Amino acid sequence: MVKAVVIITVSDTCFKNHAKDESGPALFQLVKEQFPDAYIHTIIVPDEKELIERELKYFCESNIDLILTTGGTGLSSRDVTPEATKAVIQREVPAIPIAMTLESLKKTPMAMLSRATAGIRDRTLIINFPGSKKAVVECIEVVKPVLSHAVSLLANDLVEVRAVHDQMQSGCPHKTSRVVVSKVALRHRESPYPMLEMTEAFHMVDAVMMHWTERVEDVPIDQSMGKVAAQQILAKEPMPPFPASVKDGYACISWDGVGIRKVRSAVTAGDTPAAPLASGECARVNTGAPIPSGADCVVQVEDTKLVKATDDAETELEVEILVVPQPHQDVRPIGFDISLGAVLLEKGDVIDAAKIGILAGAGYLKVPVRFCPRVAILSTGNELQEPFEKTLRPSHIRDSNRIMLKMLLREHGYESIDCGIARDEPAELASAIARALAKCDILVCTGGVSMGERDLLKPVLANDFGATIHFGRVRMKPGKPSTFATCDYEGKTKFIFALPGNPVSAYVCSLLFVVRALRQCTRYTSEFARMRVRLARDVKLDPRPEYARAVLHFPDNAELPVATLLGNQCSSRLLSASGASVLLELPGASETCKALPSDSVVSALVTGRIDFSRPELYGM
Ligand SMILES: Nc1nc2c(c(=O)[nH]1)N[C@H]1C(S)=C(S)[C@@H](COP(=O)(O)OP(=O)(O)OC[C@H]3O[C@@H](n4cnc5c(N)ncnc54)[C@H](O)[C@@H]3O)O[C@H]1N2
Ligand code: MOO
Ligand SMILES: [Mg+2]
Secondary structure: OOOEEEEEEEOHHHHHOHHHOOHHHHHHHHHHHHOOOOEEEEEEEOOOHHHHHHHHHHHHOOOOOEEEEEOOOOOOOOOOHHHHHHHHOOEEOOHHHHHHHHHHHOOOHHHHHOOOOEEEEOOEEEEEEOOOHHHHHHHHHHHHHHHHHHHHHHHHHHHHHHHHHHHOOOOOOOOOOOOOOOOHHHOOOOOOOOEEOHHHHHHHHHHHOHHHHHOEEEEEHHHOOOOEEOOOEEOOOOEOOOOEEOOOEEEEOHHHOOEEEEEEEEEOOOOOOOOOOOOOEEEEEOOOOEOOOOOOEEEEHHHEEEEEEOOOOOOEEEEEEOOOOOOOOOEEOOOOOEOOOOEEEOOOOEOOHHHHHHHHHOOOOEEEEEOOOOEEEEEEOOOEEOOOOOOOOOOOEEOOHHHHHHHHHHHOOOOOEEEEEEOOOHHHHHHHHHHHHHHOOEEEEEOOOOOOOOOOHHHHHHHHHOOEEEEOEEOOEOOOOOEEEEEEEOOEEEEEEEEOOOHHHHHHHHHHHHHHHHHHHHOOOOOOOEEEEEEOOOEEOOOOOEEEEEEEEOOOOOOOOEEEEOOOOOOOOHHHHOOOOEEEEEOOOOOOOOEEOOOOEEEEEEOOOOOOOOHHHHOO
16 A cells, blocks of 8 residues: 655756645656545655655655655756666665556657666665656656555565564664654654653662662772772781881890890891891881891881991891980881771762772772763764764754763763764664664763654654653653663663754753762762852743753852853854853743842753862852
8 A cells, every 4th residue: 555655846947836736746746546544745855866865765764765856857957857766765666667658758758868676675666757747747647556566566566575584583783663654744743751850860770770780790990990899898808917127227125225136137128037036136028128036116217327237248247236226116007097997988989099009908999889880972863964074065964962961970980882863764764773782881861851853762763673662742941852761671771861963952951860870879979069159140041940051150259150151042052051150050931030140040950060270260
């Protein structure tokens, strides 16, 4: 059955003036008569090969059964429709243009000058028609009898392909999707997702991720930097494990006082002392060397005098102690630095360089830390190009979200896996998500969560992955369509934060949901530090509670820092997050309060750095 048809008029003239298009509307009428229940979409494009190709591919990937083009099949240099078609089809159907040409030749020899082609891409049949209305009417009559059957054949093929794919690993790169792009006129006019308050959304994430926050992993100490200790660690050895000299000098018996000592032995660091000292004897020792038994103090070399040595001066035989030694002087007793059983790490401690040194010194090679989930980042959107691409195609933008989120997570101490860009096509989204889920515990994707007909994230998650959408809207600005879902993938629970595509929304929601969740998993507290600040200027309130990006100033003698918003807070304007130290928690507007005057005190979440290297920003 033919369910969806696209008619593309290819003509520079009609593109400039849609009113001039006669063959497109004629085709529309004829298709409508034959398939009254089909969804029919028409567009006009100029005679540009790349553009035609792009549109053909786009509609082939959108579950369209039949694409009919009209125009651009002649001999002029601008006529490129057959070339564009040949570039996208995988198999030609040569008999269709032959049949059309044979019929047209009965009317006019001009039919010889049409280069129309026909072919198949995936499950879509594409047929070129000439540009004139008369030719279109004649040609459609020729193909009419086979259209329905051809489309059914292609659709049946797909059923088979789907069955094979369903049996295959869901990580298959060619995953098909159960989501059919619905007719745009039938889309929701109201979001079906209830709007959660922020606190409800946080509670939901906490509750759903709770069992993860208890997970612990043992990591080698050199990979534990910045992680949080998951249990108390006690010293299993004292440090030092022997009484050690603090100075380079002579280990003595303090009771002997000042006077001449026989130098009995020499002990450098790492040596084992030979014999115990007797009264009147000393042992030469170095810093860190063990004190021989019998000795109870060390006299530094500066407080002694050489009395007698061997002729070759290789060995000291006698020294004089010049300063009265005190018992225990310059000796670190066993366990002086760390006693046996002392606490090396408390549960919840953030591991730093010194702690790693302590663990190494105490013989710990691994340390139990809070488990850090693997995070993957995926951008979605037909309009997205890679930042490194030289030229920007028409109506395209560069993907800024992916790298921004990667770096934002890194700023907060978390690494992530880059999963590229997926187009807004159900099958492509499904395979990109499947590939990402295979590599991660938490998937962060951006785009495609709002109300547009190409916003397919939620249906793809629900239908293709059986995901539970815990929330799909939150009363917040920016970030209203923020979505949180979980699904089982390859027997494991995966957490999905599907964030809005607007870059600022992605930035703020990543902080408030993703970084927060990661902190909850990896630390014992998820909260950002909160501080009270004064508004530098009046602020108009949005109906939704707003997270405004701001910098702080610290005026002399002011009791609170002063916050200045980083310009226009529109959710597409990433400059408003550039250099932000805090997110101001502005309340939603009420009947009685629609704005906050300057000097009002509001709370601010410290989500960024305070850059003191730019004093002009901070009023210093
Ligand atoms: N009828 C309604 N429309 C919209 C609503 C609504 O409630 N009703 N919500 C608006 C809000 S709020 C937001 S936020 C956006 C969220 O949009 P989506 O998540 O569906 O994202 P997209 O439509 O894919 O893109 C939105 C915007 O962001 C740009 N974008 C997307 N990805 C990237 C990227 N990786 N790098 C840079 N820029 C990106 C994209 O081009 C769009 O301009 O929906 C509103 N609409
Ligand atoms: O909620 Mo949207 O993120 O304002 O732009
Ligand atoms: Mg959208």
